[in-house]
Amino acid sequence: MRKITEVQLPGVGVRYEFTSARGERIAVVAHRGGRQDLSLYDRHDADTCRTILELDSDDAATLASILGVPQVAASASAMQRVEGLALDWVTVTQGSTAAGSTIAEGGYRSRTGTSIVAILRDQQTIPAPGPDLVIEAGDVAVAVGTPEGLAQLRSLLAS
Amino acid sequence: MISVLAATTGNTPLAFIELGVVAIGLALLARLADRLGIPPVPLYLLAGLAVGDGGFVTFDVSEDFISRASDIGVLLLLLTLGLEYTGDELKAGLRSGAVTGIADAVLNFLPGFACGLLLGWEVVAAILLGGATWVSSSGVVSKLINDFDWMANRETPAVLNLLVIEDLAMAVYLPVVGALVAKQAFGPTALSVLGALCAVAVILALALRFGDHLSRALSGGSDEALLLSVFGLTLLVGGLAEQVHVSAAIGAFLVGLALSGPVQHRAGALVAPLRDLFAATFFLFFSFQLLPSDLVSVAWPALALTVVAVATKFLTARLATKRIGVGQRGQRRAGAALAARGEFSIVIASLGARLVDGGDLSSVSAAFVLVTAIVSPLLAKFVDRPSRSSARAGSER
Numbered sequence: 001m002r003k004i005t006e007v008q009l010p011g012v013g014v015r016y017e018f019t020s021a022r023g024e025r026i027a028v029v030a031h032r033g034g035r036q037d038l039s040l041y042d043r044h045d046a047d048t049c050r051t052i053l054e055l056d057s058d059d060a061a062t063l064a065s066i067l068g069v070p071q072v073a074a075s076a077s078a079m080q081r082v083e084g085l086a087l088d089w090v091t092v093t094q095g096s097t098a099a100g101s102t103i104a105e106g107g108y109r110s111r112t113g114t115s116i117v118a119i120l121r122d123q124q125t126i127p128a129p130g131p132d133l134v135i136e137a138g139d140v141a142v143a144v145g146t147p148e149g150l151a152q153l154r155s156l157l158a159s
Numbered sequence: 160m161i162s163v164l165a166a167t168t169g170n171t172p173l174a175f176i177e178l179g180v181v182a183i184g185l186a187l188l189a190r191l192a193d194r195l196g197i198p199p200v201p202l203y204l205l206a207g208l209a210v211g212d213g214g215f216v217t218f219d220v221s222e223d224f225i226s227r228a229s230d231i232g233v234l235l236l237l238l239t240l241g242l243e244y245t246g247d248e249l250k251a252g253l254r255s256g257a258v259t260g261i262a263d264a265v266l267n268f269l270p271g272f273a274c275g276l277l278l279g280w281e282v283v284a285a286i287l288l289g290g291a292t293w294v295s296s297s298g299v300v301s302k303l304i305n306d307f308d309w310m311a312n313r314e315t316p317a318v319l320n321l322l323v324i325e326d327l328a329m330a331v332y333l334p335v336v337g338a339l340v341a342k343q344a345f346g347p348t349a350l351s352v353l354g355a356l357c358a359v360a361v362i363l364a365l366a367l368r369f370g371d372h373l374s375r376a377l378s379g380g381s382d383e384a385l386l387l388s389v390f391g392l393t394l395l396v397g398g399l400a401e402q403v404h405v406s407a408a409i410g411a412f413l414v415g416l417a418l419s420g421p422v423q424h425r426a427g428a429l430v431a432p433l434r435d436l437f438a439a440t441f442f443l444f445f446s447f448q449l450l451p452s453d454l455v456s457v458a459w460p461a462l463a464l465t466v467v468a469v470a471t472k473f474l475t476a477r478l479a480t481k482r483i484g485v486g487q488r489g490q491r492r493a494g495a496a497l498a499a500r501g502e503f504s505i506v507i508a509s510l511g512a513r514l515v516d517g518g519d520l521s522s523v524s525a526a527f528v529l530v531t532a533i534v535s536p537l538l539a540k541f542v543d544r545p546s547r548s549s550a551r552a553g554s555e556r
Contacts, residue, residue: 010319
């Protein structure tokens, strides 16, 4: 992950920027109302930049999930290469006892030894969900652990 | 509204026709301004000159209504100024930008103040003209930054921070001049200035402390309920402030400051159309009372003042942006944006309308705003042409 610089724009929102591997300076202006502008700085004149995309909040969420999915998949396949570690997608079934309670309340890590590394919900990815996240029926939990642990997790989430 | 009109004029149909014509005229001007890429305020002012006293057309029937509507316009302008920034932004601005804020105040207050004194005005009128040259128009500046796609630019945070500080400074400046205008003799003046400042300090402290409660209390209902409560609160506090000789405008400003959190943005969005409506009437009415010949007679001092006050804003912008490592082109862009004066300069000038030199003050301020508001977007276009070294980089848009 690159270093993100954050600059407050009073009355407007926040500007985030970072330098890409190819040396391009990329900025996102997050407006208060949810609009997000993606801008690119001129390579030769650091003071000048150009807005490439103006996104409303839905556009931004869509773009984020498109850009985010390969990230999750990449880190997942990296983990699968570790000896004895498995990764699985577990769908939370309708009427499961897990639905409606938080990850902490479920105690999945202590009960099964597995970690939920992401939740896929309504075509959106919630990467690294916190213990306070409430699991809903229909969620897909991406979990890492031993094959046995994952089988136990499946029985907890899908029962 | 109907009963108000009928009561004051006794001729409702004619009043409707006059108001309708006025509104349509303003609408056409707003479209023209958009087409030309300039803010609408100067065109409204010109329209007021054309139809007001000594103009081509006079409105007899609806003038009372327009006058009242223009008073409401001032309140709504200041309410939205107060709504513009969150308490955290104000605090952060004060912490990080106090030095540039003071430079901004000194550099841009002095031209107007000196011009007033040179014209032989009373000191209070000169102080008001100083205020008019001091404050950039946050509306015009942010529109320029948006239109020219400067939002992600390096200089923009510094420009916006200056606007925040001017905003805060108004909380001190407005009550002081309000008290100065209200009382003339020295002894009571010092007292009333002190009184006004204390009143503002108390309200500000209350607003920052209990603003959350107020915001939470208002946030529950529908948009309709929120609009009515904010509008009502603004008029109520404004009226009460005027009763205790702090200007109504300041009361409205403080209401805006007191609102925070999500309700602040919601209220801002809801009030904006209402403000545009009433504020347009305010600019029109302001120049209603001016004679075109008055404006011509102050043309030279106003022009000289414009040249100096645009230059001082460029200097301010240079000071503010150089510190954060912005290059020359960015510095010039910041200057062009900040050079725009607009609605608040007119609001400040209108506070002194009843002074002996009030007429001259209004004329100079109107001429000054007319020129700066038109010149600033043109300057912005001019200074942002790519320099030869960067033209190659394809930075055109």
